[in-house]
Amino acid sequence: MSRPGELSGRAGRRTELDPVVYRFGSALALREGPGKDKVDDNGGPLGSPVSPLGPRVSAAANTSSSSSSSGSAPGKPPAPASGETSPTAAADRSRGSKPGHRRSSSSPLNFSDRNGGSGGGSSSANSPLTNVLPAGNICPSGKITGMVPRTTARSDVLGSGTGNYGHGSIVRGGVLRADAGTGSLVDPSARRSTASADPQLVTKAGNEQYKRGNYVEALRFYDKAVAMCPDNAACRSNRAAALMGLGRLGEAVRECEEAARLDPANGRVHLRLACLYLRLGQIENARLHIFSTGNQPDPVELQKLQTVERHLGKCREARKIGDWKSALREADAAIVAGADSSPLLIAMKSEALLRLHQIDEADSALSSSPKFEMLCAPYLNTKFFGMHPEAYVYIVRAQVDVALGRFENAIEVAEKAKCMDSRSIEVAMILNNVKSVVKARIQGNELFKSGHFAEAITAYGEGLKSDPSNPVLLCNRAACRSKLGQWEKSLEDCNQALRIQPSYIKALLRRADSNAKLERWAESVQDYEVLSKELPHDPEVAEALFHAQVALKMSRGEKISNMKFGGEVEEVTSLEQFQAATCFPSASVICFMAASNQKCSEITPFVNSLCAQYPSANFLKVDVDKSPTVAKAENVRVLPTFKIYKSGTRMKEMICPSQQVLEYSVRHYSL
Secondary structure (H helix, E strand, O other): OOOOOOOOOOOOOOOOOOOEEEEEOOEEEEEOOOOOOOOOOOOOOOOOOOOOOOOOEOHHHHHHHHHOOOOOOOOOOOOOOOOOOOHHHHHHHHHOOOOOOOOOOOOOOOOOOOOOOOOOOOOOOOOOHHHHOOOOEEOOOOOEEOOOOOOOOOOEEEOOOOOOOOOOOEEEOOOOEEOOOOOOEEOHHHHHHHHOOOHHHHHHHHHHHHHOOOHHHHHHHHHHHHHHOOOOHHHHHHHHHHHHHOOOHHHHHHHHHHHHHHOOOOHHHHHHHHHHHHHOOOHHHHHHHHOOOOOOOOHHHHHHHHHHHHHHHHHHHHHHOOOHHHHHHHHHHHHHHOOOOOHHHHHHHHHHHHHOOOHHHHHHHHHOOOOHHHOOHHHHHOOEOOEOHHHHHHHHHHHHHHHOOOHHHHHHHHHHHHHHOOOOHHHHHHHHHHHHHHHHHHHHHHHHHOOOHHHHHHHHHHHHHHOOOOHHHHHHHHHHHHHOOOHHHHHHHHHHHHHHOOOOHHHHHHHHHHHHHOOOHHHHHHHHHHHHHHOOOOHHHHHHHHHHHHHHHHHOOOOOOOOOOOOOOEEOOOHHHHHHHHOOOOOEEEEEEOOOOHHHHHHHHHHHHHHHHOOOOEEEEEEOOOOHHHHHHOOOOOOOEEEEEEOOEEEEEEEOOOHHHHHHHHHHHHO
16 A cells, blocks of 8 residues: 555566655655656656656655644545535535536545645645635536636646645646646746756656656756755666766766665666666676665566676687687677677677678777777776776777778777786787787888889788788788789789778779789779779779770770760760761760750769760760751650660660669660
């Protein structure tokens, strides 16, 4: 059985609100705060509305509010007069209401007196009956009848639930208004909670913002509540909930730790800490707080903990034997199971991607990892793979940076790892490898610049002994071998570098050049076309692509007359000029357009870019307003229309094509 003014709920349940306790004189007024993740009623489901009721009121406050009733027992409505069956009937008779106009409910009505009613309990009223009941009766039809003037000039409004007033109390003064966010009727004084010195109003305003998902605003209110009551565990727990909503988990942990210090028996604080530590991948700390209160642990959180622990154990085993595919799979599974903000698991995922030669993905994964500087000190008191946790993250970062050619940063973070864990053999080994790669790269570059290509090959080879899969050293060695005419070996190094890092532009350039030197024109054109998309404004790439396309056509026995590099879109003004252009052996792309047509104006810049990107094709345009004879001969009726001719034969016609369709067709017929 709940006490008066107290919502029922199982103690320690994670969906309950944190009661925020404030002392005012001899009475305690309790206020609600958010649950573990969301604002909820005491014992209600997550996400349910926050009641403005205080969970309980002290006996002193309850007695004082009840004793103001004259001749009534505390907590009971006034007894009906003789011959009347209920307070409603008495009120109807006192107002002279007509027969048949009765209230829709005959249950007793509970009101608080003007001095403050019990927090949600019942109390007698000493005001006249005309002020106790609404001035009018609610009929079954829903209409309000029997309206009579009030005998007092003071207005009555529903209380906000603050102070000693309960939900639905009648208080003096003010105007009843609807809240813009929820549509519920609220006291306008609640809108001034930001400037209020009452911790209860501030906390209540924070709860409302939290419930709506406005965590920044909720945090602002909770910050003020903590400043007012710094030693209140519930205030700090509420602040931690808002920080969790903002993703600031490290700060949330520190706030919860302080709340647990202030109130060691607060089960909700420990459950929130367990949830936080689980998200950070700290299994032992999470287990400690789940079982800290001695009560039955939350089954959902316990199952999540066990699942994360199982995947983490498999991840360790896979790393030991070098099974990087399994390590990646288990790390992902642990993250999905609940450890979604663990820097160590994200670093483990990044290391597995690096070993699987997915460098860009490894770098992206590390970039999404939370920074250790934002985490709490307890996180750093454990070992991960036999290393200091932060040192492990640093050595993974160093290896990714070396693979991407960020050598200075790699040295810096590897040195940090050594400072964090000077006893770790693995940290020392990776630091030495990073230094060897950086040294080899510097020596090789100096030898390359001085023209000593054979010696540079040896220097790069020494670095590859420490890191056989370093794409930078492989690409640099390929450049040296290309200078020495070792085209096949250059191709081998480029292919290996591109297998590790497919987006490596330098390796792609050198492979295209090596293929051209070996007269493998199809492969060379393919690489240069990729490069022309990555470097659309590079004139050297465009020219190399043109020459490779010409050579490819010659190798196929095709005629290459009238092919020139760097051509612009040529305008056709006569039917004879048009017929001559369509007879070229290479592809002729003809655009029928009009200067006044909007669609033509929109696609013209793209046609110009295609002209530069595919120099082996002839690009022409026909203005139908200036050359209507050509348009009529080709039966062009819709603009823009594109036609591709080759050796006098029309290969394709496109009416208002998309950019993707147009480029695909140009590429297809220009080869």
